[in-house]
Structure formats: C-alpha cells, structure tokens
Amino acid sequence: MTQTTRKFVTASALGVLALLLWWWSAGRRGEDGAGQDGAPAAGGAAALDVGPLVDAARLPRFDPRRADRSAVSGHVREPDGRAIAGATVCAGSSAPGLDAKELAARTCATSEADGSYRIEGLLPVPHFVHASAPGHLPAGYRRGKGARARGRVTLLAGQETREVDVVLRPGGVELKGVVRDLSGGELEGAQVTSGYAIARSGADGEFTMWVAPGETVVQARAEGYAPGFMIGVAPGLLFEIALTPESVLVGKVVRAEDGAPVAGADVWAQQQFEGVGPARTDANGQFRVEGLKPGAYRLEAFHDEAYGAAPESAVLGLGETSEPIVIRAHPAYLVEGTVTIAGGESCERGWVRLTDKTAGVRHADVEADGSVRIRGVLPGSYEPQVECDTYVSQGPYEAVTVGDAAVRGLRWEVLPGQAIRGKVVLSGGTGVGGIHVSVEPQVDPAAPRALGARAWSQPSAPDGRFEAVGLVPGKYRVSTSSSQYPPPAAPLELELPEGQDLEDIVVSLPATGELRGTVKDSEGLAVKGVEVVLRGGQQELPTTRTLDDGSFRLAHVPAGSYRVQAVSAWVPLQAPGTTDDDVQGASVTIAVGETREVQLAVESQHGRIVGRVVDAAGGPLSDAFVEATRESDSAAAGAGDGLRDSRWSHWGGETRKLTDQDGRFELNRLGDGNYTLVAQRRGGGEGSVEHVATGSEVEIKIAEAGSISGSVRLQGGGAPQQFEVTLIEPSTGWRSSDRFFRTGGAFRFPEVPRGNYTVIVEASEGSSSGKTSVSEGGRGEVQLELLPLVMVRGRLVDALSGAPVPGMEVRIRARGQGHLFTGFDETPRGQTSDEQGRFEVEKVASGAAEALVLPKHWIENGYSTSSIMLQVPATGATTVDIGDVKIAGKRRGENEAPGDLGLRVRPPAPETEPSEAKLVVASLRPGGPAMQAGLQIGDEIVSVDGQDVTGANGYLWHELSAVPAGTTVRLGLGRGATIEVRADAMN
Structure with a gap:
C-alpha cells in the first residue's frame, strides 16, 4: 500500500474506534444523532409496562447540590488482609444530572497506617471508589464476586457509608511525567489519571503514579485548559502531555414560543465524534461550556420539557470566549422508566436508546437504581433498544409513543442469560491473570438474522480464571485480547446449549519466545515513544512502545518469522537511504523459549522546520496551529496526498504546534524528508505549503475564511424539521458536517476555506446534493430540493464463487456522506443479508451512493468490510433493486503468513468517477515476484x-x-497479457 492508503486504512480503523467511544459517551448527553435508521434486532418476547401517570411524578427532582454532603470510609488492604498505608483513595461519580466539572472531579484522601481512609464533602449520589499505592496495581472497589460484581457506592445525604474496602495486588510500576501548556511552561495542580491511578502535578509540572506495567493511556486536565492525553509504556518512558488553553462557549437557552429562560437544561457542545459537557443552565437560562479546543461546535440543549439546537455551529479560536449564543428550545418531553433484571433486581450499568426514523434518536444511561431519564424527546413513535451490562436484552420491546406529555412508568426487563467459564493458561498449563476473554457469536448461515449476544470478560484472575456472562444459546468463538500476550493460535469454537452454562473451558495461549531491541536514528540517538509492531503469522500480535533510551521488550512472542517495524503515526519509520517503496524494518525468527535481540536503524528523527504564520494582509497570527504531515516519496503517491493526509494528523498530534506572539513556530523531532504544512485558526481559516524539506524556514499565509449558506426545501413546499448537511472539498480533503433543527430549511457554515465544494443534504423526507465554490473571504450559496428516498434491495454474492453471502450488514448513504455508526445489535433485520444473500435498506437517496458492507456485529466471518460505490437509479418507484453486489472473501487465514506480490498501484485522484478509476502499477520491488x-x-x-x-x-x-505466501495469483493486464505472480513472504 502507499503511505496514503496505509494512513487512510489505519485512520479509518481509528475512526471506527472513535465512533465506538462517541456512541458509548452519547448516553451522557442524551442524544446522538438525528434521523438514524438503527432499530433493535428481533429476538425474544417484549416486556413493557406503562404505569399510571401521577401528579407526584411532576414534583421537582432531588437536587444533590442542595443536600447535606456525604462521606465514605473504609480500608485499603493487600489480598491477604494486610493494611496498605499511604495509598491514594479517590471517589468520583458518573451519575446523570451532574455537570462536566462534577463528572471530572475526584475527591481524594491518603490511607493511614492501618489502611483506613475517609473521604468527605461528597454529593449524595452514587460514587465509585478507587485506590493506588506504590508497588501495587491500582484497583476500584467492587462488592460481590465474578463478572457481575457491583462497583457503585450509594451515598445518602448527611450520612457516611462505611466498609468500602479496596484490595490492591502487588505488581504496580512507577510512571513519571510532566504536564505543560503549548508554550512549554509547566502546569501545577493538573489532575492526571490512568485508569484507577491518579496524581497531581507539582510546581514543576511533574507527576508520579503507580500503574500496571505495559502500555497505558495517561490523561491530564487543568483549570483553564482543554484535556489532553498521551499513550506510552511504563516504566521507563517520561510522559509529556501538552494542554491547550481552553476556549469557552457561553449563551442562553430560551423557550421558542415566548423567549422565557429555560433553567436546568443540559447543554452539550458537539465536535466531530466528541461531545463536551454537559453545562447546566442557571435560573436565567444561561450556560457556560468550558474546556474546549479551537474549532466549530454544534450546541444542543436537553430539558424535561424542551429540546433545542443552535441555528449554526459556533466557531472558536484559541482561548476565545464566544459571543452569547441563543438556543431556542421547542416543546419536547421526558421519557422515564426502569431497566429491571428478571427476578426483580435492578440494572446498575447500561443504557436505553430510543429511535424514531423521523424524529431522530435519544439516549440515556441507566442510573444506579436501574432508572432511566431520557430528556428532550420530540413527539414520535420510538423503537427502544435496551442494554444492561452482562445481561441479555429481550428486544424487540414495545414502541414508546411520545405525544404532548411526558411518558413515565416504563419498565424494560432483561434476562441473566447464560455463561461460559474457564481458565486462561500458558503453554505449560500455568494460569495467567489480566487477560480479557472475548466471546463472539457466529453467524448461522441458515438463520443469519437470528439474535446473538457477545461477552467481554473482566481481566482474568491471577490463577487465570475468567467468566463471560449474558449469553444466549448458540455457537461462539472464544479468544483473548492483551497487548502483552498473543491470542490462541486458533480461537475456540464452542456451542452453548439451551439452559446450560459451559464450565472449565481452557483457553491456551501459544508457547512464546522473547524479543528485545532498540530503535535509534542515523545519528545514534534514541527514538522514544514510537510503536513497535510485528508483521507476519498471526494477525493479532503483541505490540509495545519504545522507552526513553529507545529500548523495547516484547516478552511473549509466538514462535515464527516476523518483520519488526518501528511505527509513528501509523506509518513505518524509514531506514536511512530508503523510500516508502522499500520494505522497512528487520527480519527476525523466534523459537519457543528463545530471546532474540534486534536493532532498528531509522532516519534521523531530529529534523526541524521553522516559520511564520501570517494573515491575508501579512500580519502575524499568534493563535494558529501548525501541523506537519510527512509526504510519501513512493512512486504510488498522488499529487496533493500530503494535504489530504493532514486531515488525519489530529489523531497523532505529535507535530502540532502553536504560533507565538510574533506568529512564529518551530516543528522538531521530524524524520528527514519533505512535509506538507497546514496552519489553521478558528474553525475554517487555513493555509498550507507543500514539499517543505526539514531544515527549511517557511511562511504560511492563512487566507480569509469564506462561508457557505443555503436552503433546503421539500418537494411541494415547506422545509424539513431537521436535516444534516455535509460539505466536501475533494482536492484538499477538507470536509465538515452539521445538523440543523427547525431553521425553516436554512443552513450556514460560517467559516470554510476557499475551494470547490459538494454539498450533500439528508433528512427523513429525502436527500439531495449540489455544488458551490468559495473564494478567499467569499460566500457560496446553494438551494436544494429534497428528492424522495427509496428502498434499495439487492443480493450479496462472493466475487469468485458467485455463492450468496449471508450475515453481512449493509448500510447505504449518499456518496461522501459517510456512514452513521450503529451499535452491535441495532441494525434493522432487513439490512443483514439473509441465507440467500438478500438485503434491503430503507431511506436511500437516488444518485451516487456508497454502500458499506461489513460482517454482522463487526464479528469475523470470513469477509472484511467493503466500501462500494453505487448508482441508485431514479426510476420514480419507491423500491429499487440493484441486483447482485460482489464482495471478496478473505483469502488468507488468521494464522497464515501474509504474502507480498511486490507491487504497488497508484490510487485514483479524488475527483475520479468510480467507473473511470484504473489500477495502474506505480512501483515494483526490485527482484520481487511481480x-x-x-x-x-x-x-x-x-x-x-x-x-x-x-x-x-x-x-x-x-x-x-x-x-x-506461496499463493499464485493470475493478473489480467490492460495490454492483453495474463501473468502469474507467486507471492513471497513479506518478512
């Protein structure tokens, strides 16, 4: 693959991960989309009980801030009961109704000589308690045993909850770091966390904490700054986290009908897949959302009796406080219910999602007592999806109809399900702790749309014992996940019978050797903090990162031959004197029980680019961010790839720097080569310079941002209640998306770079697209009329055999719009291909479209995810059959060594129509098979x-x-020849 392709594929995977995190966090803001088509998969009987509506239900909800504070106390001990003195014990809460600061806050104490601690001044809401201590693994409080042990502690107003004891096991290692701001100054008092471990930075910005050895994520937040994070390995690596001065959104929520302030509304700021908030409005309806990075934010407000969204995104510069923004809230209602477990107990952890194909989606977390409060629900008929951690949903549940009043007294029941229990062992039979066991359902070709369940165990106990619960009868694949240990050579294939748990299952990890080494550059200097990966053999292999001295250690590598690579920003670092077309890294063969060492030499990582960022008039800009993206020197690289690649660079952030008061910047720790530099400020102004070699000094001019506005109309007149607009500039890769609510069809993007844009709009009533151009400081306009949506039917078939492919999910959207993420069990049944490969997707726009075809529930089934460009004909009918759609099955097994054909193809230019794209050979590996x-x-x-x-x-x-490796592939060529290429081993 070219550098561009590698970065796109990996960034797409990270994008999926980011979407997963966004989906999970959506319950804490009450909403995560408008007009999504997700609905629960069919399964067992529904359980819905609508209780009577009583006047007492409208009484003011308990406000913990006005109640007497609570306290929690207990002991910190070793597993054998010995006291641990000097442990840091903290309490925090994720209770719904708290604002962003209250959710992030941790109140801590230090354990005494007898291990006792007491934390006071806590809000009387459910809390979690966790502790860390020198030489120990951090842990949280849990009561009960097994996968369903509970961790929340109930606190009552004015009372102390006692005997909240935390057990810490030995084995923790010391992690050191420093917190700075973007200018390099040290930050004192920053709260730093890594899982259950917590610390505060000192006057010199430094901090120390005790964590589990290996890879970890460290997050930092400080007053007046947006949060930041770093991924690395402990011990031996100094974690350096730079925080961005916060930007702030302020405004007011008022009722649309009379302008009266709305008190007690939760306001969320949405940027891409991340929601920041909530900020709760005061008695005057005013809000303040803090801790934001520069950029464009969509604002939404949720209340028991109202919902509103700002008419356009708010654009913030560095450290900027916005002008007051008015959010007009329209009548919407509260949906309240309880998630219960069959037998009467309430669910402690979970969420409920309500989906109406016209009104949109609302979502809320389950509270500690099983109750759920979903705010700001618009009138409509909603399909509920119910999730209770480690339990089985009984969906589909009866629809929830919201009219002109709150809906209360709902009850959704879940089932305990069945379990798979066993032990994770090393090759010699010794149990191994800290391993997550994954249990994934297998698609039954005869019933591919049947309900399935998946489970993810808690880390295995020190003796290797694990428990995966909340399963339904069926066939499963059992494997493991760990950054330190490889998974089994082949997943276990098990069948869970009706009404019977599986016990004493043994999951055996493969015998291993050890790999040690260093990564140094051409100057002999250590390269720290880069990822070390193995290519070859199993697809899931341990990874690690280099330490301060450039060293690394992979203690558990399965026997085999590999290529070891040092990777930064998902691209292998190049050896001195090589190009992207050369195979990077070193070849190594490891035997069981053997320790091998390897030294990786890469090009200098101490390159430097300096420069200055100016505005359109040549004046210095002191609030611009500058990022450098390495340009590929591969023959397969396309023109402008560096600029398009830069759109993904925010995932890494290693080269992002802020200009000083004179507009100057310095980018360092760069590998030798050419770079594309992009400078951005606020939400749309940007400038770029390509082909900048390390050692250069450049000036980047940020052109004055323009804007795009327009209107959306329905056929026959009127405007959609809510709709989504996406802007795409294909030549530069710039894109932005926003949702609009009750704007009369008007939309506006206040700051966009100059360029030629495709504008795509989607609503429940229809879809359309158009084009517009924006000059420097100019304005683009577009008027769009929605075309009716149709149902698309088709059949998935294997590309080589022509056989039908069951159990694949199909999602179709307008080309360039991207695909709304839906959860594992909420894709409508018709969108999963049946035993004949047939599928149907509702609400698809005619014209250029993109189909995302992926395994059901994202679970391995012999096929990978495919992105297919389609043309949906506009026939005037309500249903369109697109016939057979080909997908290719995986030709390499999980444990087969990958082959290399020794060639690369040039990707088509972004503007190329799919029908005109060609696979043209751009480079050949000297002496390679091709x-x-x-x-x-x-x-x-x-x-x-x-x-x-x-x-x-x-x-x-x-x-x-x-x-x-060893497979012969026949390649047909445009010149009429057919050649046979035998893939050789990649390492």
Missing part, C-alpha cells in the same frame, strides 16, 4: 484470478490480492 513475472510500471491491472477489477469493481483488488 517484476520476475514480467509486470511493468504503467501496466493496468484489469482482473485478478478472472475477476474483473476495473472501474467501479476496483474495491475488490485489495482483498483478492491479499493472499498467503
């Missing part, structure tokens, strides 16, 4: 093993060419 077979640079590949890969079928190339 060169030996007679392939030439410039050849067009038109088929793989007889399967057409031209034009819109180009998406099949990646999977069809990903074969095991």
Whole structure:
C-alpha cells in the first residue's frame, strides 16, 4: 500500500474506534444523532409496562447540590488482609444530572497506617471508589464476586457509608511525567489519571503514579485548559502531555414560543465524534461550556420539557470566549422508566436508546437504581433498544409513543442469560491473570438474522480464571485480547446449549519466545515513544512502545518469522537511504523459549522546520496551529496526498504546534524528508505549503475564511424539521458536517476555506446534493430540493464463487456522506443479508451512493468490510433493486503468513468517477515476484484470478490480492497479457 492508503486504512480503523467511544459517551448527553435508521434486532418476547401517570411524578427532582454532603470510609488492604498505608483513595461519580466539572472531579484522601481512609464533602449520589499505592496495581472497589460484581457506592445525604474496602495486588510500576501548556511552561495542580491511578502535578509540572506495567493511556486536565492525553509504556518512558488553553462557549437557552429562560437544561457542545459537557443552565437560562479546543461546535440543549439546537455551529479560536449564543428550545418531553433484571433486581450499568426514523434518536444511561431519564424527546413513535451490562436484552420491546406529555412508568426487563467459564493458561498449563476473554457469536448461515449476544470478560484472575456472562444459546468463538500476550493460535469454537452454562473451558495461549531491541536514528540517538509492531503469522500480535533510551521488550512472542517495524503515526519509520517503496524494518525468527535481540536503524528523527504564520494582509497570527504531515516519496503517491493526509494528523498530534506572539513556530523531532504544512485558526481559516524539506524556514499565509449558506426545501413546499448537511472539498480533503433543527430549511457554515465544494443534504423526507465554490473571504450559496428516498434491495454474492453471502450488514448513504455508526445489535433485520444473500435498506437517496458492507456485529466471518460505490437509479418507484453486489472473501487465514506480490498501484485522484478509476502499477520491488513475472510500471491491472477489477469493481483488488505466501495469483493486464505472480513472504 502507499503511505496514503496505509494512513487512510489505519485512520479509518481509528475512526471506527472513535465512533465506538462517541456512541458509548452519547448516553451522557442524551442524544446522538438525528434521523438514524438503527432499530433493535428481533429476538425474544417484549416486556413493557406503562404505569399510571401521577401528579407526584411532576414534583421537582432531588437536587444533590442542595443536600447535606456525604462521606465514605473504609480500608485499603493487600489480598491477604494486610493494611496498605499511604495509598491514594479517590471517589468520583458518573451519575446523570451532574455537570462536566462534577463528572471530572475526584475527591481524594491518603490511607493511614492501618489502611483506613475517609473521604468527605461528597454529593449524595452514587460514587465509585478507587485506590493506588506504590508497588501495587491500582484497583476500584467492587462488592460481590465474578463478572457481575457491583462497583457503585450509594451515598445518602448527611450520612457516611462505611466498609468500602479496596484490595490492591502487588505488581504496580512507577510512571513519571510532566504536564505543560503549548508554550512549554509547566502546569501545577493538573489532575492526571490512568485508569484507577491518579496524581497531581507539582510546581514543576511533574507527576508520579503507580500503574500496571505495559502500555497505558495517561490523561491530564487543568483549570483553564482543554484535556489532553498521551499513550506510552511504563516504566521507563517520561510522559509529556501538552494542554491547550481552553476556549469557552457561553449563551442562553430560551423557550421558542415566548423567549422565557429555560433553567436546568443540559447543554452539550458537539465536535466531530466528541461531545463536551454537559453545562447546566442557571435560573436565567444561561450556560457556560468550558474546556474546549479551537474549532466549530454544534450546541444542543436537553430539558424535561424542551429540546433545542443552535441555528449554526459556533466557531472558536484559541482561548476565545464566544459571543452569547441563543438556543431556542421547542416543546419536547421526558421519557422515564426502569431497566429491571428478571427476578426483580435492578440494572446498575447500561443504557436505553430510543429511535424514531423521523424524529431522530435519544439516549440515556441507566442510573444506579436501574432508572432511566431520557430528556428532550420530540413527539414520535420510538423503537427502544435496551442494554444492561452482562445481561441479555429481550428486544424487540414495545414502541414508546411520545405525544404532548411526558411518558413515565416504563419498565424494560432483561434476562441473566447464560455463561461460559474457564481458565486462561500458558503453554505449560500455568494460569495467567489480566487477560480479557472475548466471546463472539457466529453467524448461522441458515438463520443469519437470528439474535446473538457477545461477552467481554473482566481481566482474568491471577490463577487465570475468567467468566463471560449474558449469553444466549448458540455457537461462539472464544479468544483473548492483551497487548502483552498473543491470542490462541486458533480461537475456540464452542456451542452453548439451551439452559446450560459451559464450565472449565481452557483457553491456551501459544508457547512464546522473547524479543528485545532498540530503535535509534542515523545519528545514534534514541527514538522514544514510537510503536513497535510485528508483521507476519498471526494477525493479532503483541505490540509495545519504545522507552526513553529507545529500548523495547516484547516478552511473549509466538514462535515464527516476523518483520519488526518501528511505527509513528501509523506509518513505518524509514531506514536511512530508503523510500516508502522499500520494505522497512528487520527480519527476525523466534523459537519457543528463545530471546532474540534486534536493532532498528531509522532516519534521523531530529529534523526541524521553522516559520511564520501570517494573515491575508501579512500580519502575524499568534493563535494558529501548525501541523506537519510527512509526504510519501513512493512512486504510488498522488499529487496533493500530503494535504489530504493532514486531515488525519489530529489523531497523532505529535507535530502540532502553536504560533507565538510574533506568529512564529518551530516543528522538531521530524524524520528527514519533505512535509506538507497546514496552519489553521478558528474553525475554517487555513493555509498550507507543500514539499517543505526539514531544515527549511517557511511562511504560511492563512487566507480569509469564506462561508457557505443555503436552503433546503421539500418537494411541494415547506422545509424539513431537521436535516444534516455535509460539505466536501475533494482536492484538499477538507470536509465538515452539521445538523440543523427547525431553521425553516436554512443552513450556514460560517467559516470554510476557499475551494470547490459538494454539498450533500439528508433528512427523513429525502436527500439531495449540489455544488458551490468559495473564494478567499467569499460566500457560496446553494438551494436544494429534497428528492424522495427509496428502498434499495439487492443480493450479496462472493466475487469468485458467485455463492450468496449471508450475515453481512449493509448500510447505504449518499456518496461522501459517510456512514452513521450503529451499535452491535441495532441494525434493522432487513439490512443483514439473509441465507440467500438478500438485503434491503430503507431511506436511500437516488444518485451516487456508497454502500458499506461489513460482517454482522463487526464479528469475523470470513469477509472484511467493503466500501462500494453505487448508482441508485431514479426510476420514480419507491423500491429499487440493484441486483447482485460482489464482495471478496478473505483469502488468507488468521494464522497464515501474509504474502507480498511486490507491487504497488497508484490510487485514483479524488475527483475520479468510480467507473473511470484504473489500477495502474506505480512501483515494483526490485527482484520481487511481480517484476520476475514480467509486470511493468504503467501496466493496468484489469482482473485478478478472472475477476474483473476495473472501474467501479476496483474495491475488490485489495482483498483478492491479499493472499498467503506461496499463493499464485493470475493478473489480467490492460495490454492483453495474463501473468502469474507467486507471492513471497513479506518478512
């Protein structure tokens, strides 16, 4: 793959991860989308009980801030009961109704000589308690045993909850770090956390905490700054976290009908997949959302009797406080209920999601007593999806109809389900602790739409014991997940019978050797904090990161041959004198019980680029961020790839710097090579310079941002209640998306760079697209009329065999719009291909579309995720059949060594229509299989093993060419020849 392709694939995977995190966090803001089509999968009987509405239900809800404070006390002990003195014990809460500061706050105490502690001044809401101590693994309080042990502590107003004891096991290591602001100054008093471990930075910005050895994520937050984080390995690496001065959104929530202030509303600021908040409005309806980074934010307000959204995104500069923003809230209602477990006990951890295909989606977490309060629900008929951690949903549940009043007294019941229990052992039979065991359902080809359940165990006990609960009868794959240990050579295939748990299952990890080494640059200097990965053999292999001295250690590597690579920002670091087209890293073979060492030499990582950022008039800009993205020197790289790649660089953030008061910046710790530099300020102004070599000094001019506005109308007149607009500038990769609510069809993006844009709008009533251009400081306008949505039907078939492919989920949206994330069990049944491969997707716009085809519930089933460009014909009918859709099955097994054909193809330009795309050979590895077979640079590949890969079928190339070492692939060429290429080992 080219550098661009590698970065896109990995960033897409991270994008999925980010979407997962966003989906999980959505319950804490009450809403996560408008007009999504997710609905629960069918399964067992529904359980819904609507109780009577009583006047008492409208009494003011208990406000813990006005109640007497609570306290919690207990002891910190070793597993054998010995007291641990000097432990840091903290209490925090994730209770709904708290604002952002209260959710982030931790109140701590230090344990005495007898291990006792007492924390006071706590709000009387459920809390979690956790502790850390020198030489110990941090841990949280849990009562009960097994996977369903509970961790929340009930606190009552004016009372002390006692005997909240925390057990810490030996084995913790010391993690050291420093917190600074972007200018390099040390920050005192920052709260630093890593899981259950917590610390405060001193006057010199330094902190120390005790964590589990290995890779960890360290987060820091400080008053007046946006949160920041770093990923690294402890011990031996100094964690350096730079915080950005916060920007702030202020404003007021008022009722749309009369302008009266709305007190007690939760206001959330949404940026991409991250929600910041909530900030609760005061008696005058005023709010203040703090801790924001620069950028564009969508504001939404949720109240028991109202919902509102700002008419357009608010754009913030560095350290800027916005002008007051008015959010007009319209009538909406509270939906209140309880999630109960069959037998009467309440659910402690979970969420409820309500979906109406027109009104949108609302979502809330389950509170400690099982209650759920979903605020700001618009009138509509909602399909509930209910999740209780470690239990089985009984969905589909009866629809919840919201009219002109709150809905209370709902009850959703979940079932305990069944369990798989056993032990994780090393090759010699010794139990191993700290391993997560994953239990994933397997698709039954005869019933691919059947309800399934998956489980993820708590870390295995020191003796290796694990328990996975909340399962339904069926076939499962059992494997493990750990950054330090490889998974089993092959997952266990088990069948869980009706009404019977599986006991004493043994999950055996493979025998291993050890790999140690160093990563140093061409100057002999250590390269710290980069990821070390293994390529070859199993797909899931341990990874680690280098320490301050450049060293690394992988203590558990399964026997085999590998290529060891040092990776930064998901791209392998290059050895001195090589290019992207050369194979990077070192080859190593490891035997069981053997310790091998390897030294990786990479190009200098101490390159430097300095410069100045100015505005359109040449004046210095002191609030601009500058990022450097390494340009690929591969023959397969396309023009402008560096600028498009920079859109993903915020995931790494290693080269992001802030200009000083003179507009100057310095980017360092760069590998030798050419870079694309992008400077941005606020939400849209940006400037870029390409082909900048390390050692250069440059000036970046930020052009004055423009704007795009427009209107959306329904056929026959009127405007949609809510709609989503996406802007795409294909040549630069710039894109932005926003949702609009009751704006009369008007929309506006206040700050966008100059360029030629595609504008896509989607609503429950229809979809449309158009184009507009924006000059420097100019304004683009577009008027769009929604075209009716249709149902798309089709059939998935294997590209090589033509056989139907069951159990794949299909999602279709307008091309360029992207795909709304939906959870594991909420894709409508029709969107999962049946035993004949047939599927149907509702609410699809006619015209250029993109289909995302992925395994059901994201679970391995022999096929990877495919992105397929389609053309949905506008026939005037309400249903369109697109016929057979080909997808390619995986040709390499999980434990087969990957093969390398020794070639790279050039990706088509972003503006290329799929039907016109070509797979043109851009580079050949000298002496590699493709060169030996007679392939030439410039050849067009038109088929793989007889399967057409031209034009819109180009998406099949990646999977069809990903074969095991030793496999012979027949490549059909545009010049009429067919050659056979035998893949050799990648390492």
